[in-house]
Amino acid sequence: xxxxxxxxxxxxxxxxxxxxxxxxxxxxxxxxxxxxxxxxxxxxxxxxxxxxxxxxxxxxxxxxxxxxxxxxxxxxxxxxxxxxxxxxxxxxxxxxxxxxxxxxxxxxxxxxxxxxxxxxxxxxxxxxxxxxxxxxxxxxxxxxxxxxxxxxxxxxxxxxxxxxxxxxxxxxxxxxxxxxxxxxxxxxxxxxxxxxxxxxxxxxxxxxxxxxxxxxxxxxxxxxxxxxxxxxxxxxxxxxxxxxxxxxxxxxxxxxxxxxxxxxxxxxxxxxxxx
Numbered sequence: 587x588x589x590x591x592x593x594x595x596x597x598x599x600x601x602x603x604x605x606x607x608x609x610x611x612x613x614x615x616x617x618x619x620x621x622x623x624x625x626x627x628x629x630x631x632x633x634x635x636x637x638x639x640x641x642x643x644x645x646x647x648x649x650x651x652x653x654x655x656x657x658x659x660x661x662x663x664x665x666x667x668x669x670x671x672x673x674x675x676x677x678x679x680x681x682x683x684x685x686x687x688x689x690x691x692x693x694x695x696x697x698x699x700x701x702x703x704x705x706x707x708x709x710x711x712x713x714x715x716x717x718x719x720x721x722x723x724x725x726x727x728x729x730x731x732x733x734x735x736x737x738x739x740x741x742x743x744x745x746x747x748x749x750x751x752x753x754x755x756x757x758x759x760x761x762x763x764x765x766x767x768x769x770x771x772x773x774x775x776x777x778x779x780x781x782x783x784x785x786x787x788x789x790x791x792x793x794x795x796x797x798x799x800x801x802x803x804x805x806x807x808x809x810x811x812x813x814x815x816x817x818x819x820x821x822x823x824x825x826x827x828x829x830x831x832x833x834x835x836x837x838x839x840x841x842x843x844x845x846x847x848x849x850x851x852x853x854x855x856x857x858x859x860x861x
Contacts, residue, residue, distance in 0.1 A: 588614040588638070588663030591832070592655065594646055594695060595672030597624030599796030600712070602631075603825035604669055609637030611829065616659045618644040619672060646672050646691035652698040660702035667832035668709040670695045674761075681748050681760035688764035689744060693733050696775055696786070705783035708832040708840075713768040713790040715847045719809075719855055720762025730770050765790075769843045776841030785840035787831055792847025794819040814849030 591608045595601040596617030609615045609632045617625050617639060625641035632639040640662075644655045659665050674687040692711050699709060726747040732740035744767070748760045772788035779786045793809060795818050810816055824846050830836070831844070845851055 590614045590616060590659050590663045590665045591667040591669065592616045592618060592659045592665065592699070593669045593671060594618045594644070594655075594691075595670075595712075597621055597628050597641075599671070600791065600794065600821050600824050600828070601669065601671035602628050603821035604671070604828040605632060605639070606637075607825050607829040608667065608669075608832075609639060610635070613638075613667065614662055615639040616642060616655070616662065618642045618646075618655050620645055646670075646694055647686040649694045649698070652691075652694035656698040656702045659699075664704040664707075665699065665702050666704055666707045666834075668695065668699050668703065668707075669712075669828050669832070670710060671712045671828075673712060673714075673765075676757040676761045679757070681756035682745060684757055684760040685741065685744055685748065685764050688761070689733075689767050690737065690741060692768050692771055693737065696771070700779065700782075703779075703782065703784045706834045706837070707783075708785040708787065708834075708836075709779065710828060710831055711768050711772040711786070711788045713772075713788050713843065714761070714765040715790055715792045715845065715851055715855075716758075716762040717766040717769050717790060718845070718851045720759070720766065722766075724759065725763060725766050727770065730767055733767075733771065773841050773843065780840060785837070787840060788843045789824070789827060789831070790843055790845045790847065791824055792819060792845075792850045794821055794824060796821055809850050809855050810848075812850045812853035812855035813847070814853060817848070819846065819848060 591613040593601045597619040605615050629639045629641045644651045674684045729743040751759050769788045772786050776786040
């Protein structure tokens with residue numbers, strides 16, 4: 587039976603770099619995203635060196651689409667890895683779209699794949715160092731548990747917190763809060779997945795040389811001075827981390843967040859980019 591890895595946001599950036607490694611490791615790779623042309627190009631690249639891959643158009647903010655993605659992946663073989671790398675930055679939509687894509691999208695992917703993942707598998711939800719750099723006192727953590735009982739109320743309350751801020755700041759605030767939620771969600775989802783023998787982790791990237799990173803290049807430069815490694819990351823570097831973490835030999839690692847940011851958070855960065 588084929589060993590399947592699903593990668594959301596697999597058409598470019600970190601997701602595509604991870605796909606190259608995992609295809610070479612023998613996974614059948616299912617690339618999911620919203621841009622058909624990028625997905626097609628990525629699949630052709632993987633197939634060119636003998637990898638097995640296919641593309642599925644999927645808007646992760648749509649639960650029905652996430653369910654369809656999970657069903658398709660399970661029809662191919664054993665779903666052993668899900669790398670949920672898709673998301674929206676403050677430059678890619680308004681506050682509501684960002685919250686839908688990052689927070690609801692993560693809920694949708696985890697819930698959809700809970701029913702289909704094989705024992706020994708691993709799901710990785712991708713956060714951002716903004717989860718650490720955004721002032722922690724603004725995080726509506728008491729709202730987070732609603733994600734498992736009433737997603738509509740959860741979304742309303744999350745946006746109510748965002749809307750306390752002036753309009754020009756809301757996209758950035760929504761990004762920071764949504765990515766903070768991703769870390770909380772992955773940690774607290776480890777228990778239910780653990781009953782199935784599946785691990786759940788979150789990975790928190792810093793600034794990387796990706797299409798999304800290019801949109802934030804000016805802001806990113808303000809943080810490089812805090813890095814221990816004085817440059818942005820390369821997609822291939824974090825792709826190696828994704829591939830390592832889904833390895834079944836790491837069977838006791840779950841419910842944790844792994845920061846890969848060149849040492850920026852540890853270096854004392856904060857939201858204003860200065861001490």
